Amino acid sequence: MxxxxxxxxxxxxxxxxxxxxxxxxxxxxxxxxxxxxxxxxxxxxxxxxLNWDFLTNFSSRIPENAGFKAAIFGTLWMMSITAPLTFIIGVATAIYLEEYAKDTRLSRIIQTNISNLAGVPSIVFGLLGLTIFVRLFGFGNSILSGGLTMTLLVLPIIIVASQEAIKAVPMSLRHASFAMGANRWQTVLRVVLPSAFPGILTGTILSMSRAIGETAPLIVIGAVGYIAFTPESFFSQFTVMPIQIYGWASLPKAEFQNVAAAGIIVLLIALLGMNALAIYLRGKFQKK
The missing domain is CATH 1.20.5 (Single alpha-helices involved in coiled-coils or other helix-helix interfaces)
Known part of the structure; x- marks a missing residue:
């Protein structure tokens, strides 16, 4: 059957x-x-x-004496520019687009362009930074040029992540705030942002992880592969961890491949640490 x-x-x-x-x-x-x-x-x-000397020495032509100090300091200096600028501009843009901008043709065009910029190859941002910051503004191949270029690179990512976090806030919370007599800015500041902050913070930290690992834009703007000093100002020349690793990996001497592997370990620890911090902070603020 x-x-x-x-x-x-x-x-x-x-x-x-x-x-x-x-x-x-x-x-x-x-x-x-x-x-x-x-x-x-x-x-x-x-x-x-990987030892203490590797973290405290400058790069050297002798593999046993090569260190990661200049690259670590250069990365920290660059991120001290990128992180605050990206967070402030990105969150402010997301708030405007979601809470203040009306559904007009202009706002839709802006939204579409922001989404498209998130998928543009990173080297394009390097060419943009070379044209604007290095040549037009005259900053040269300095930390300031690198930080501003990285800001342009990760800004669309933070804007999109912040918009999604703001969209996830229930409209009922906004209506309740308006019913209590709060104006729009008070509602955004005291209701929307605290609720959306875990998602905004997670997107910010993850985008900073991408900025730390990028190489192509910084090579285009002129970040050098060999530095024997730590930066003294935002107009100093610099190198970063990915460029230093690339420089070691391209050398013919076999020992430098091991030195590059040690640099990769340090970079991975930094990236995994930032991802773990994003997960921890997201869980902490969601509980609140």
Whole structure:
């Protein structure tokens, strides 16, 4: 006796579900295995070269004396410009677009361009920074040029993340604030922003992680690969961790591959630390 059509359809759906579940599991395992192999290779090459001297010495032509100090300080100086500018401009733009801008053709054009800029290759922002900050404004290949270029790079990401966080705030909270006599700015400041802050903060930290790991824009604006001093001002020449790693990896001497692996470990620790901080802060503020 033939099975009922409903039973055949149920069995067919179960087979499809099993097939897609297997495909998704294989995709996940592929990514995890590739990451694990990369980490194992980097750790095996660089862990023996990672010591206090590596963190406190400047780069050198001798692999045993090469250090990461200039790159670490250069990254910190650059992020001291990028982080506050990006957060202030990005959050302010998101607040305007979501809370104040009307649904007009101009606002839709602005929104579309912001979304498109988030997917533009990073080297394009490097060319923009070279044209505007290095040549037009005359900042040269300085930390200020690098920080402003990185601000342009990650600004669309923070704007989009902040907009999504603000959209997630229920309209009922806004209506309740208006009903209590608050104006729009008071509602934004005391109701919307506190509710959206976990998402805004997470997007900000993750975008800073991207800025720390970018190389192409900084090479275009003239960040150098060899620096034997720490920056003294925002107009000093500089290098950053990815550029220093790239410089070591391109040298023919085999020991510099191990030095580059040690630099990658330091960079990974910084990136993983920032991601962990984003997760911690998001959970903390969501509980509040």
């Amino acid at each position: 033939n099975a009922f059509p409903e039973d055949r359809n149920l069995a067919k759906r179960k087979r499809k579900n099993k097939i897609f579940q297997t495909l998704f599991l294989m995709s996940t395992c592929f990514g995890v295995v590739a990451l694990a192999l990369l980490l194992i290779q980097v750790l095996s090459q660089g862990i023996g070269w």
